[in-house]
Amino acid sequence: MTTITNHMPTAELQAIDSAHHMHPFTAGDELAAKGPRVITRAEGVWLNDSDGHRIIDAMAGLWCVNIGYGRTELADVAARQMRELPYYNTFFQTTHVPAIALAQKLAELAPGDLNHVFFAGSGSEANDTNIRMVRTYWAMKGKPTKSVIISRKNAYHGSSVGSGSLGGMAAMHAQGGMPIPDIHHINQPHWWAEGGDMTPEEFGLARARELEEAILELGEDRVAAFIAEPVQGAGGVIVPPDTYWPEIQRICDKYEILLIADEVICGFGRTGNWFGSQTLNIRPDIMTIAKGLSSGYQPIGGSIVSDEVADVIGQGEFNHGYTYSGHPVASAVALENLRILEEEDVVGHVQRVAAPYLKEKWECLTDHPMVGEARIVGMMGSIALTPNKETRAKFASEPGTVGYICRERCFANNLVMRHVGDRMIISPPLVIQPEEIDVIIDRARIALDEAFTKIKEDGLWVAAS
Ligand SMILES: *Cc1c(COP(=O)(O)O)cnc(C)c1O
Numbered sequence: 001m002t003t004i005t006n007h008m009p010t011a012e013l014q015a016i017d018s019a020h021h022m023h024p025f026t027a028g029d030e031l032a033a034k035g036p037r038v039i040t041r042a043e044g045v046w047l048n049d050s051d052g053h054r055i056i057d058a059m060a061g062l063w064c065v066n067i068g069y070g071r072t073e074l075a076d077v078a079a080r081q082m083r084e085l086p087y088y089n090t091f092f093q094t095t096h097v098p099a100i101a102l103a104q105k106l107a108e109l110a111p112g113d114l115n116h117v118f119f120a121g122s123g124s125e126a127n128d129t130n131i132r133m134v135r136t137y138w139a140m141k142g143k144p145t146k147s148v149i150i151s152r153k154n155a156y157h158g159s160s161v162g163s164g165s166l167g168g169m170a171a172m173h174a175q176g177g178m179p180i181p182d183i184h185h186i187n188q189p190h191w192w193a194e195g196g197d198m199t200p201e202e203f204g205l206a207r208a209r210e211l212e213e214a215i216l217e218l219g220e221d222r223v224a225a226f227i228a229e230p231v232q233g234a235g236g237v238i239v240p241p242d243t244y245w246p247e248i249q250r251i252c253d254k255y256e257i258l259l260i261a262d263e264v265i266c267g268f269g270r271t272g273n274w275f276g277s278q279t280l281n282i283r284p285d286i287m288t289i290a291k292g293l294s295s296g297y298q299p300i301g302g303s304i305v306s307d308e309v310a311d312v313i314g315q316g317e318f319n320h321g322y323t324y325s326g327h328p329v330a331s332a333v334a335l336e337n338l339r340i341l342e343e344e345d346v347v348g349h350v351q352r353v354a355a356p357y358l359k360e361k362w363e364c365l366t367d368h369p370m371v372g373e374a375r376i377v378g379m380m381g382s383i384a385l386t387p388n389k390e391t392r393a394k395f396a397s398e399p400g401t402v403g404y405i406c407r408e409r410c411f412a413n414n415l416v417m418r419h420v421g422d423r424m425i426i427s428p429p430l431v432i433q434p435e436e437i438d439v440i441i442d443r444a445r446i447a448l449d450e451a452f453t454k455i456k457e458d459g460l461w462v463a464a465s
Contacts, residue, residue: 010050013038024159037411042069045429045436047416055414058426058440063233063265063380064296067340068429074297074333081332090119090326099326102335106289106304109274109338114287116310119302119326123264123290124158126301127227130286131162132320133303133313134225134258140312146224148182150214150257154190156234157227157262157288166227168235184218186210188232189240192373192384192392204241212251225258225285226251230276233265233427236420237382239375245280258285258309264301265380268292268338269347269430272355272378279377285309295337300330346430350379357434361441362426368448370402370455379430385422393463395422405454409447417444 008016018032038050045068047055060066081098088096103117118133120126131149138146151157153168164172165179168188173179187194187207195203215223226248232238252259261284266276270292273279277287286309290301305313324330341347355378362381363374372386385402387393395402403419410417410424417440418425428440455461 010038011035013050044068044070045432053414055416056436056439056443057416058428058444059416059418060427060429061296062291063270063427064291064294066268066270066292066430067295067337067346068431071295071297071340073340074295074336077332077336078298078329081329085328088328089323091321096326096328098328098331098335102326102331102338105335105338106302110287110304111275111278112283113307114284114304115307116305117302118305119300119322119331120290121299121322121324121327121330122158122301123262123288124160124163124301125322126264126288126290126303127157127163127166127262128160129303129320130225130227130260130288131166133286133305133309133318134260136318137258137309137312138224140315143221145221148184148218148222149224149260150184150186150211150218150226152188152228152232153185154188154235154238155185155227155229155232155262157229158264184214186214188235188238189244190232190236190238191241192375193394195392200241201243204243205247207240208244208247208251211248212255215251215255215257220255223255223257225260227260227262227288229262229264230266230280230282231271231377231380233380233425234420236423237375237377237380237425237427239377239382240280245282249282260284260286260288262288264288264290265292265427268295269341269350270378270380270427272347272351274347293337294330294334297337298327298330298333299324300327300334341430344431350430353434354430354432354437355379358428358432358437361437365441365444365448368445368452370448370452379432380425380427382420382423382425385424387461387463391463395460396462396464397460402451402455402460405458405460406447406451409450409454410444412450413443413447415440415443415447417447 014035039047040050041048047057106117107115118129135147151166155168157163157166165183168185189204189207191200191203261277261282263275267289271279277284285306287304294300359376362376365371365383366374370385372384372389374383399421403422407419
């Protein structure tokens with residue numbers, strides 16, 4: 001039996017890693033010089049590394065381990081499913097019980113008439129499905145020119161060529177020939193960074209109306225869909241002003257543009273409801289799901305689709321699918337994850353216990369000299385680091401310099417908190433308890449203090465002019 005154990009010294013593991021393992025979103029040479037942290041096991045909200053540190057994971061892995069680590073029920077379900085039916089596909093007019101059961105459960109959980117699921121192996125794949133599905137939908141309705149998908153700058157929708165094109169990350173578009181044609185990006189509702197002298201409410205409306213302007217400019221006969229995360233995650237946990245989503249919904253309704261809510265992070269309890277669309281009062285035609293769907297225990301994603309879209313797509317052959325669409329082991333594990341979320345009322349725990357407690361503690365961080373604003377929705381939060389709270393100034397240094405220093409100090413204090421530019425973000429497991437939230441906040445404060453000292457020492461406590 002193959003076993004992967006941690007019997008080697010850390011330095012040796014790191015040397016082999018740098019010799020053979022190419023990391024996502026990483027500068028390889030820089031990492032090789034420094035050596036990655038080797039995570040060996042995890043339980044609840046806690047990670048262990050190969051040096052024996054006990055680290056609190058305020059990011060739930062990559063926003064995905066909603067039920068926390070170490071739930072052996074999921075391991076048992078996976079083992080049982082592997083013995084019974086480790087693999088079969090859902091092409092060519094076949095199906096299997098785990099995919100059937102998971103599709104039914106998702107249709108039950110999803111709001112409105114979102115009753116149909118197209119499975120994928122990840123969020124990126126699901127958004128690739130969405131690109132082809134919305135364009136095929138309009139083609140089947142006799143409107144093949146409606147192929148443009150409107151998205152937003154600084155959105156994250158995945159890292160494949162299609163989903164990376166949908167996303168609005170400039171650094172990603174700069175590599176490898178993205179974006180693909182007929183993707184149009186409007187500005188994001190990021191008031192802190194871009195709101196200027198407007199109130200958040202005015203700014204939210206103005207940014208939403210960019211969707212209408214884009215539709216009018218491109219022509220209604222050209223636009224297929226608008227895609228957005230209810231709350232931008234990887235872009236920096238950008239919580240839109242209250243005026244934003246109602247106006248977006250109005251515009252999508254008025255021009256009959258399909259609305260795709262990318263729920264890969266927001267779904268499965270993250271915002272305090274099953275889906276972010278419920279928290280923000282959105283009526284999507286399609287929802288992208290992944291991450292919390294299986295709490296990251298297995299790679300699985302998908303698109304939950306309205307009756308109308310599924311009816312139209314079903315009228316012909318949709319020439320699309322993945323070998324692992326509805327993979328039986330991944331589906332069975334996802335179903336068990338949903339059972340736990342439901343039976344243990346994890347969403348209720350978020351609403352009544354974890355989110356109110358985290359919000360109170362998180363918002364207190366604004367008393368730190370470097371923290372400008374603290375935003376939080378459910379269990380996803382961000383703080384803006386700034387040299388001047390009054391003017392919402394940016395630092396004079398390259399964006400991300402200060403954020404990186406702060407993340408380094410979090411790391412050194414055994415706290416996983418990420419930085420996006422000069423914003424710090426958290427997205428802890430939903431099952432986190434108040435005393436564990438205290439640990440996150442205590443360590444975050446220490447890290448902020450240490451970073452503040454270093455930033456002043458390094459001459460970085462300077463506002464951009
Ligand atoms: C992570 C993410 C994706 C991509 O999912 P993968 O499983 O990494 O392909 C898509 N959309 C959003 C909002 C995400 O956060």
